[in-house]
Amino acid sequence: MDGDVLQSVSSLSIPCNFMNSYTDDCGAQRKDVNRLLSDFHSLFCSILGKCLNQYWIAVNFGIKLSILLNILLFIYASKEEGYDDMDWTSDVETYPPWLRFHLGISRWELYNRKDPNLAQLTHYLATQRILGAVQKTGGTQLKLLISFPNHGQALLKPMKQSRDTETDVNLFYFSDFERHNAEISAFHLDRLLGFNRIPPVVGRLMNVTADIREKTTDHKVSRTFFTSPAGNVCFYGQCEYYCSTEHPVCGRPHLLEVSLAAILPDLSLAPRRSWRSPWRRSYSRTKLAQWEKNPNYCDSVKQTPPYSQGTRLVDLIDMAVLDFLMSNMDRHHYETFEKFGNETFLLHLDNGRAFGRHSQDEPSILAPLQQCCRIRRSTLLRLRLLALPDFRLSDVMRESLAQDPLADAAPLLSEAHLSALDRRLAAVLQVVHTCQEKHTDVIHDDLDRYDQDTVEVI
Numbered sequence: 503m504d505g506d507v508l509q510s511v512s513s514l515s516i517p518c519n520f521m522n523s524y525t526d527d528c529g530a531q532r533k534d535v536n537r538l539l540s541d542f543h544s545l546f547c548s549i550l551g552k553c554l555n556q557y558w559i560a561v562n563f564g565i566k567l568s569i570l571l572n573i574l575l576f577i578y579a580s581k582e583e584g585y586d587d588m589d590w591t592s593d594v595e596t597y598p599p600w601l602r603f604h605l606g607i608s609r610w611e612l613y614n615r616k617d618p619n620l621a622q623l624t625h626y627l628a629t630q631r632i633l634g635a636v637q638k639t640g641g642t643q644l645k646l647l648i649s650f651p652n653h654g655q656a657l658l659k660p661m662k663q664s665r666d667t668e669t670d671v672n673l674f675y676f677s678d679f680e681r682h683n684a685e686i687s688a689f690h691l692d693r694l695l696g697f698n699r700i701p702p703v704v705g706r707l708m709n710v711t712a713d714i715r716e717k718t719t720d721h722k723v724s725r726t727f728f729t730s731p732a733g734n735v736c737f738y739g740q741c742e743y744y745c746s747t748e749h750p751v752c753g754r755p756h757l758l759e760v761s762l763a764a765i766l767p768d769l770s771l772a773p774r775r776s777w778r779s780p781w782r783r784s785y786s787r788t789k790l791a792q793w794e795k796n797p798n799y800c801d802s803v804k805q806t807p808p809y810s811q812g813t814r815l816v817d818l819i820d821m822a823v824l825d826f827l828m829s830n831m832d833r834h835h836y837e838t839f840e841k842f843g844n845e846t847f848l849l850h851l852d853n854g855r856a857f858g859r860h861s862q863d864e865p866s867i868l869a870p871l872q873q874c875c876r877i878r879r880s881t882l883l884r885l886r887l888l889a890l891p892d893f894r895l896s897d898v899m900r901e902s903l904a905q906d907p908l909a910d911a912a913p914l915l916s917e918a919h920l921s922a923l924d925r926r927l928a929a930v931l932q933v934v935h936t937c938q939e940k941h942t943d944v945i946h947d948d949l950d951r952y953d954q955d956t957v958e959v960i
């Protein structure tokens with residue numbers, strides 16, 4: 503088998519710009535983004551002197567090649583009904599957006615912000631004909647795995663409540679409903695923060711009957727369809743939480759808003775490791791976690807691998823900043839690509855419980871920052887920029903979210919949620935300021951390597 507694979511590798515001609523296709527210069531601005539977003543990004547680039555992306559050109563050739571090979575083998579092996587005939591060549595331009603997304607994953611980020619494929623991928627997710635829908639296993643609430651005619655897939659989370667519903671104050675974080683608009687908004691926020699660690703998510707208005715009921719081969723889904731007293735088509739599937747007649751997902755009468763997230767490369771091609779967050783909540787009504795009882799908790803985390811080395815601790819703190827801004831208390835685990843070992847970015851998957859309350863902040867989400875008093879310089883610079891009147895986070899988010907197809911129906915985040923972002927951003931900067939009054943090693947300088955050529959081939 504090894505010999506066969508090697509032979510296939512050598513016969514595949516990888517275009518010469520394949521490795522370099524995502525390098526670009528800071529001056530080149532995307533034509534399709536509006537003024538505020540592009541001004542914001544170019545200002546950020548000029549502040550850093552060099553674009554963040556150039557630092558992040560850490561392409562793992564091995565992972566790309568193995569994904570590509572396996573997909574090609576898979577496609578040749580399956581000529582299933584309903585799938586498009588493939589006319590892909592060795593030219594990357596002929597690959598569908600989902601495959602180009604997979605091939606663009608690097609050690610330091612899921613996608614490059616300026617990669618033109620990003621817009622193509624979201625357009626693809628928002629418009630492709632739906633071939634199938636089955637329930638996605640894993641996790642506690644209802645999710646569907648949607649498949650498209652050219653072998654792409656998406657993770658669907660349905661709208662369960664109206665956009666403005668605030669989470670009931672008497673509900674624990676672990677009982678909250680997931681929100682489709684939270685998944686979409688989290689992707690935009692993560693991208694604006696310069697992290698690029700959430701798989702692209704887009705909103706879509708689906709027809710529950712034509713796109714799900716008539717397409718699904720999954721009995722767990724199809725047997726739960728019914729027509730509500732109001733005449734709407736509803737279903738609830740099978741899962742641990744909220745999969746019952748009392749918590750149906752309903753069209754109006756057929757149309758349903760959903761979020762569709764690009765699916766990551768299959769686990770057999772790009773295995774991932776799941777890590778328990780050191781600042782995980784207790785998921786109990788009565789118990790407190792260690793970090794809630796011990797103000798010196800970070801001292802022990804700092805000494806424990808993998809947090810004792812590299813960027814893992816500051817990456818976790820980036821994640822805490824993201825979660826505090828969107829008030830996500832449900833970050834029990836995070837994942838990494840096994841192939842990249844410990845020196846890699848953290849995937850920010852599962853953001854469905856974010857943006858539950860705008861009227862209240864949850865300072866405990868910032869515990870990693872507040873207890874460790876460390877932050878990446880690049881993150882802090884970006885946060886400071888987003889606090890300036892000309893680049894206010896709420897304004898940049900409003901413009902970014904307006905690009906989602908569902909924004910035509912109603913803004914994805916209400917004004918109250920947007921202004922909560924500004925308020926929380928000020929709180930993050932205040933915590934950093936307090937840290938800097940007490941410590942001298944608050945800033946983790948991740949920008950000093952910018953001048954080096956960091957193209958990496960494994």
Ligand SMILES: Nc1ncnc2c1ncn2[C@@H]1O[C@H](COP(=O)(O)OP(=O)(O)OP(=O)(O)O)[C@@H](O)[C@H]1O
Nearest residue numbers: 640641642643657701763764765766851852853854
């Ligand atoms: N875009 C994606 N591509 C591939 N796999 C994904 C993606 N997003 C999430 N997953 C996987 O699916 C699992 C379940 O997804 P998710 O965590 O969003 O669901 P959930 O019901 O909210 O889970 P939980 O109840 O554990 O919080 C995750 O653990 C993750 O490994």
Ligand SMILES: [Mn+2]
Nearest residue numbers: 832852854855
């Ligand atoms: Mn969840």
